[in-house]
Amino acid sequence: MADHVDLVLGQWHAQRPDLDVSPMAVIGRLKRLSRLVDAELGKTFARHDLDRASFDVLATLRRSAPPHRLTPTELMRASMVTSGAVTQRLDRLEARGLVARTPNERDGRGVVVALTDAGHELVDRVLPDHLATENRLLGALSVREREALAGTLKQLLESLGDQ
Amino acid sequence: MADHVDLVLGQWHAQRPDLDVSPMAVIGRLKRLSRLVDAELGKTFARHDLDRASFDVLATLRRSAPPHRLTPTELMRASMVTSGAVTQRLDRLEARGLVARTPNERDGRGVVVALTDAGHELVDRVLPDHLATENRLLGALSVREREALAGTLKQLLESLGDQ
DNA sequence: CCGAGATACCTTAGCGGTGAGCTACTTTGT
DNA sequence: ACAAAGTAGCTCACCGCTAAGGTATCTCGG
Numbered sequence: 001m002a003d004h005v006d007l008v009l010g011q012w013h014a015q016r017p018d019l020d021v022s023p024m025a026v027i028g029r030l031k032r033l034s035r036l037v038d039a040e041l042g043k044t045f046a047r048h049d050l051d052r053a054s055f056d057v058l059a060t061l062r063r064s065a066p067p068h069r070l071t072p073t074e075l076m077r078a079s080m081v082t083s084g085a086v087t088q089r090l091d092r093l094e095a096r097g098l099v100a101r102t103p104n105e106r107d108g109r110g111v112v113v114a115l116t117d118a119g120h121e122l123v124d125r126v127l128p129d130h131l132a133t134e135n136r137l138l139g140a141l142s143v144r145e146r147e148a149l150a151g152t153l154k155q156l157l158e159s160l161g162d163q
Numbered sequence: 164m165a166d167h168v169d170l171v172l173g174q175w176h177a178q179r180p181d182l183d184v185s186p187m188a189v190i191g192r193l194k195r196l197s198r199l200v201d202a203e204l205g206k207t208f209a210r211h212d213l214d215r216a217s218f219d220v221l222a223t224l225r226r227s228a229p230p231h232r233l234t235p236t237e238l239m240r241a242s243m244v245t246s247g248a249v250t251q252r253l254d255r256l257e258a259r260g261l262v263a264r265t266p267n268e269r270d271g272r273g274v275v276v277a278l279t280d281a282g283h284e285l286v287d288r289v290l291p292d293h294l295a296t297e298n299r300l301l302g303a304l305s306v307r308e309r310e311a312l313a314g315t316l317k318q319l320l321e322s323l324g325d326q
Numbered sequence: 327c328c329g330a331g332a333t334a335c336c337t338t339a340g341c342g343g344t345g346a347g348c349t350a351c352t353t354t355g356t
Numbered sequence: 357a358c359a360a361a362g363t364a365g366c367t368c369a370c371c372g373c374t375a376a377g378g379t380a381t382c383t384c385g386g
Contacts, residue, residue, distance in 0.1 A: 003317050004241075004326040011226040019290065023297035026309055027200060029316035034197035035243050036323050037190060053372070063174040072335060078167075080198050085373050087336055092372095109334040109381040127182065134186035140322030141315065146189055149315050152308060153192035154166050159303030160199050163167040216342070235365060248343050250366055255342095272351045272364040333382070344371080353362070 005029050037137055044133040048126045053081075055130070057089050058098060058123040061115045069114040071104065098122060168192050200300055207296040211289045216244075218293070220252050221261060221286040224278045232277040234267060261285060 005028045012021040038052065045055050060078045061068045070078075076086045090113060093099040098119035104110035115123070138146055157163075168191040175184040201215065208218050223241045224231045233241075239249045253276060256262040261282035267273035278286070301309055320326075 001321055002326070003320045005317070005320070007326070008226065011228075014228070015226050016290070019294060021294065022309070023294060023301055025313040026301055026316070027204075027297045029313060029320060030193070030197055030200060032243070032325060033316055033320055033323075034193055036320070036325065037193060040323075041190075051372090063171065063178050065174075065177070073333085080195065081372095082374055083335065084337075084375080088372070104334090107334075107382075109379095111335075127179070131182060131184065131186060134190045137323065138186055138189055138319070140318050145315060145318075146185070149312070150188040150192060152304065152312050152315075153189065153196055154168070155303055155308075156301070157166045157168075157192060157196055157199070158164055160196075160203075160300065162195060162199065163165070163170070214342090236363085239365095244342095245344055246365065247345075247367080251342070267364090270352075270364075272349095274365075328384105328386095330385095331383085334380085335378105336380105337378075338376090339374105341374080342372100344369105346368090348367075349365095351362105351364080354360085356358095 003029070004032065040137055041130070041133060044129055045126070048122070048129070050122070050126060053085075053089050054093055054098070055123070055126060057086075057093060057113075058115065058119055059127070061099065061113065062120065062123045062127075067114065068120070069112050071110055071112055073110070075113065093119070166192070167195060203300055204293070204296060207292055208289070211285070211292070213285070213289060216248075216252050217256055217261070218286070218289060220249075220256060220276075221278065221282055222290070224262065224276065225283065225286045225290075230277065231283070232275050234273050234275055236273070238276065256282070 005025060008028060009021060009025060012019065012024070042052055045051055050058075056079050057075060060075055061070055064070055072083065072086045072090060075090075076083050079086065081089075090099060090101065094101060097116055100114050100116050101111045102114065104112050141149065168188060171191060172184060172188060175182065175187070205215055208214055213221075219242050220238060223238055224233055227233055235246065235249045235253060238253075239246050242249065244252075253262060253264065257264060260279055263277050263279050264274045265277065267275045304312065
């Protein structure tokens with residue numbers, strides 16, 4: 001069987017046989033899969049009147065130790081977006097009453113973001129659905145294959161200095 | 164060793180031991196790796212005064228059979244973006260003289276997009292640099308590991324109906 | 327204890343993408 | 357031959373993010 005990237009590799013081979021395009025077999029598929037997965041996960045979030053960015057914040061707060069409070073800087077580091085993006089995400093979530101900002105008592109420059117009861121309930125309601133979607137997306141792989149894939153991806157992330 | 168996703172999985176286990184969050188070991192790393200790779204590839208494109216979107220169009224045209232002409236619809240299918248995005252990408256590339264739009268003689272509704280000489284030269288100049296970057300990003304993996312990874316990703320893409 | 331530099335968060339202009347909807351043209355079915 | 361449906365490409369309002377820069381506060385060496 002052939003996927004889109006196989007076609008691309010074949011085209012390159014025909015047009016530029018002098019180039020070694022083998023890295024594209026991995027990187028091209030990575031990008032393509034990431035896009036497809038993102039779109040699918042987005043559908044699940046939409047069913048709960050959420051988007052990826054908002055869920056990202058709620059989930060990061062939810063999985064932190066009680067009382068589920070983090071600073072915007074901590075949220076920024078976890079989410080790989082800029083500080084401006086975090087500010088805007090929090091503005092939206094705060095307007096919906098899903099998180100609350102309070103002054104940081106230990107640092108006059110800062111604030112602390114906490115899940116509200118509504119935010120806590122929402123993220124706990126979405127989580128099982130989200131995990132089911134993720135599980136479905138990996139349905140083609142055995143448990144052993146998933147573990148091997150996770151290991152390889154981890155190896156790559158570490159080599160690129162993640163965390 | 165532990166990467167960011169290992170920490171996330173540990174947090175979920177502590178806060179919600181009832182949930183099986185194992186799919187995140189794959190999907191979380193996929194998203195994170197895709198972001199890191201995108202950022203690195205972007206640096207290479209920036210050195211050539213390009214961005215990912217523009218290179219995507221130029222490369223798609225370049226690898227198609229001579230005379231390297233495609234319709235906007237074909238470009239849309241290859242790039243996984245909407246028709247509006249393709250129009251805007253072509254507007255930018257056309258303004259820079261890297262592609263040219265001509266009426267489609269076979270279909271009065273359509274146009275045909277061709278690489279100009281300048282576009283052809285630019286993409287051929289960027290390609291080796293781009294492939295070197297991709298190769299460097301995969302440096303942590305052996306050839307055998309890369310092939311296995313490509314195979315697993317392909318399996319997933321096919322299961323999700325890619326192409 | 328003070329001044330320099332670092333840090334936390336926010337603001338804003340600009341960018342590329344989406345999604346809805348438009349016009350023009352082609353295809354299909356009778 | 358013609359109406360209906362489909363398709364090609366474009367337009368535009370909106371959205372979330374980035375990058376640059378601002379203000380307020382903290383930290384730390386001298």
